Amino acid sequence: MNKQTQNVKEQGKEYIREFTIEGRNAVIEAYRAGKPIDKIFILDGCQDGPVMTIKREAKKHDTLIKYVTRERLDQLSETGKHQGVIAFAAAYEYAEVEDMLAAAKEKGEPPFLILLDNIEDPHNLGAIIRTANLAGAHGVIIPKNRAVGLTATVARTSAGALNFTPVARVTNLAKTIEELKKQGLWFVCADMGGTTMYQLNLKGPIGLVIGNEGEGVGRLVKEKCDYIASIPMKGDIDSLNASVAAGVLAYEIVRQRAE
Numbered sequence: 001m002n003k004q005t006q007n008v009k010e011q012g013k014e015y016i017r018e019f020t021i022e023g024r025n026a027v028i029e030a031y032r033a034g035k036p037i038d039k040i041f042i043l044d045g046c047q048d049g050p051v052m053t054i055k056r057e058a059k060k061h062d063t064l065i066k067y068v069t070r071e072r073l074d075q076l077s078e079t080g081k082h083q084g085v086i087a088f089a090a091a092y093e094y095a096e097v098e099d100m101l102a103a104a105k106e107k108g109e110p111p112f113l114i115l116l117d118n119i120e121d122p123h124n125l126g127a128i129i130r131t132a133n134l135a136g137a138h139g140v141i142i143p144k145n146r147a148v149g150l151t152a153t154v155a156r157t158s159a160g161a162l163n164f165t166p167v168a169r170v171t172n173l174a175k176t177i178e179e180l181k182k183q184g185l186w187f188v189c190a191d192m193g194g195t196t197m198y199q200l201n202l203k204g205p206i207g208l209v210i211g212n213e214g215e216g217v218g219r220l221v222k223e224k225c226d227y228i229a230s231i232p233m234k235g236d237i238d239s240l241n242a243s244v245a246a247g248v249l250a251y252e253i254v255r256q257r258a259e
Helices: 024-032 049-060 070-076 097-107 122-134 152-157 173-181 219-224 242-258
Strands: 019-022 037-043 064-068 085-089 112-116 139-143 167-170 186-196 206-210 227-230
Touching: 019 024, 024 037, 024 049, 024 085, 037 049, 037 070, 049 064, 049 085, 097 112, 097 139, 097 167, 112 122, 112 173, 112 242, 122 139, 122 152, 122 242, 139 173, 167 173, 173 186, 173 206, 173 219, 186 219, 186 242, 206 242
Parallel strands: 037 064, 112 139, 112 206, 139 167, 186 206, 186 227
Antiparallel strands: 019 085, 037 085
16 A cells, blocks of 8 residues: 555544555555545546456445546656556544434433535534534534545644544435434524524534535535524625534534523
């Protein structure tokens, strides 16, 4: 296995390691070893046997594949021996949604989950994980595609919270919301056109949905939510950074739970 980067920093009991894996056999072996791979860059038009094996594994694990030019692969590679394939492995292991629900039950608390709809900035994701930990959320759920994964930047920005707050990655956020509703959760998403958050009952088993930095919560995900919450704003601009919005709404949930 070729390691393009190995960012190591002790935080609590864990170490952050972010890997790129270069070469066809190395990527195949990474899958066989059960490493969590976030995305794969493959030389456009490459269709030989090992590459087809990688594609099958990627499909099986819902890994995002990007087809790129040789020039792009050369830019990403430090070894110069990528053989047309470079994979990016997560810095931390992903959790399961069921683990979060089990943790809430063990603590005797109604579940409180934060779901992120295609957050792309690793600094935002890390900051939200930090907020989730401090607000007592039982976990964070992110989509597998079109969103940042658990990179070393995310881990560093979380300031150690990633050691204690589980993050699950799901194929379909809207479907996950449907499944969690069957287990008693209800969902509120952040949107400028919603009801002021102070007017909503945010107690009980709840999922807080925060949208993409530019487009907000997607239509399909928003339709699955029970309530749409807006944050009162007095300034001259009309939106907050995604991580700030998550913090404001998360602590309104904390406030109401404490009443």
